Amino acid sequence: MATKGEELKAIREKVLQMGPERHRKRVKEQGKLLCRERLQMLLDPDPVIEDYLLANCLEEELAADGVVTVLGKINGRDVAVMANDFTVKAGSWGERTVEKIVRLQETAMKLRIPIIYLVDSAGIRITDQIFVFPGRRHAGRIFHLQALMSGMIPQICVLCGPSAAGGAYMPTFCDIIIMVDKIGSMYLGSPRLAEVTIGEKVSLEEMGGSRMHCSVSGLGDVFVETEEEALQMVKDYLSYFPQHCFEKPPVYEPAEPEKPIDDIEKVIPENQNVPFDMYEVIWRIIDKGSWFEMKKLWAQEVITGFARLNGKPIGIIANQPKVKGGVLFVDSADKACRFIRLCDAFNIPLLYLCDVPGFMIGSKVEREGILRHGAKMLYAVSEATVPKVSVIVRKAYGAGLYAMCGPSHEPDACLALPTAMVAVMGPEAAVNAVYYNKIMELKDPKEQMKFRMEKQEEYKKDVDIYKLAANLIVEDMVEPHELRKELIKRFLFYENKPRELRYPKRHGVMQV
Amino acid sequence: MAEVACPMAGVVAEVKVQPGDSIEPGQELLILESMKMMIPFQSETNGVVKEVKVNVGDFVNEGDVVLIVE
Helix, strand or coil: CCCHHHHHHHHHHHHHCCCCHHHHHHHHHCCCCCHHHHHHHHCCCCCCEEECCCCCCCCCCCHHHHEEEEEEEECCEEEEEEEECCCCHHHCECHHHHHHHHHHHHHHHHHCCCEEEEEEECCECHHHHHHHCCCCCCHHHHHHHHHHHCCCCCEEEEEEEEEEHHHHHHHHCCCEEEEECCCCEEECCCHHHHHHHHCCCCCHHHHHEHHHHHHHHCCCCEEECCHHHHHHHHHHHHCCCCCCCCCCCCCCCCCCCCCCHHHHHHHCCCCCCCCCCCHHHHCCCCCCCCCEEECCCCCCCEEEEEEEECCEEEEEEEECCCCHHHCECHHHHHHHHHHHHHHHHCCCCEEEEEEECCECCCHHHHHCCHHHHHHHHHHHHHHCCCCEEEEEEEEEECHHHHHCCCHHHCCCEEEECCCCEEECCCHHHHHHHHHHHHHHHHCCHHHHHHHHHHHHHHHHHHCCHHHHHHCCCCCEECCHHHHHHHHHHHHHHHCCCCCCCCCCCCCCCCCC | CEEEECCCCEEEEEECCCCCCEECCCCEEEEEEECCEEEEEECCCCEEEEEECCCCCCEECCCCEEEEEC
8 A cells, every 4th residue: 555655756746747648749749848848948957846736636637737836946046937737728727826826926026036937828717717817816916916026026938838818918027028939929819709809810820929929019029949949048038137136137257259349340331321230230349159139020220139248248229220221110119118128127237339310200100109109218218227338330310319328318428439420410401401492592403412512511520520529428439449348348337336216206107 | 922011211212123023032122212311121032023113203101012022
């Protein structure tokens, strides 16, 4: 006869097998990992603590009630992890599932450690709804706690399955959503619901697939092909982050940039109107092997990513002149705003690389609320109190200067490369605006052109970058090949800047 | 057959392809004058140009169809 100890062991082992064989097989057929395999890949082998393994253990086929909640380590750092088990009722949320998630969240807050959600769930178990949906410690509390935790501890979501209906809010409250191609999805209403309710016929991929969210809705931050890649991304992402908002981010071994900075002048054309690839500047500044890009496939006219500068994490916001001329649109403003707030919440210094003709104009974008979205970005730039340096790589026109943390927005330093041009607007537009009547009087196109050119040259002289430096507008001008060295030096001076709350208030009222 | 939409508002400064041309990702399709800059607009797909819907000097809004590609 089995001893009491053996009996417990047998029950635990059964739970560790997860849901019934047929469901495990189905998950494998879908090309997905089992939830415990995911955890194994993500976490250091030891130590791991799993609470409530025995949740619902008196029921058949409800192993751990469909969610695994553990404390473990990633590269030696404590983390809390929730993993939905799709082999148990399609990872749906029952009464104990929800309570387990809530308790894990409370633990993560108490211990001030990052929380990771490996999401693969069909949503609430409708049959159990009064025990899951409406109450004080029910599903709503998961989102409530997520909102409270936001900016306190890193919250990371991997979508390695569906995240449906109300449950789809779980990823949205995270700092980052990593989506796996073909298997990850999130949507408020499923295609089936859409067909029945509003008559729309649409595929799951179009409705809420990984590629759609990472390139169209802008909700997905990182698009990956496989689950293995996704879990590696979690580790990479965490390498830029502290455990919580009162800590500094971790420091790594410094590395030289991937490309030599000596030829940086070659990649930045002097003619303000000729596009170039801003990545070529980034690869010449940051430590080799240290790039983690957020929302890479969305609003590509602005680049947002984490990097290391001499071993220390920074967040880079860079205009990309190669895409839409680097003009800021509603989506790019949103993208930058969110990234700036993420960095500011977790003490990650900000580096702005500016080459911006301004915010887009025209009836299309006005109707989309370009002012509202632009204000959001400007708000985040003002709000951030981490060390911040802006580099005017080339043009900084109009409100673009402010949006890229120009002098008025309290950067610790605003630096200019010799190619910099700071002005309310570019010379062509300015001459047109000031001399429109005069140009029209001239009639002869050749005369007009000659006049324009003269006035543009005058204008360029008036906003000459040396004139701005002479008037203390920028802290310094930097020889391009000295840029990395200069940034390293400056961030060292600024890194211990105290970050008290600046003005006593609850919170501002940001445009959204 | 696919419609290629303009990524931003502006005036067509140059059309760099004509019907029958094969195009590939990264290839410049047209140059747009917008925000006082000449902004190249590149193809995201492979295909053959079937129809060019715009002329030099036309104002195109974001989302307007500029090319039909097969």
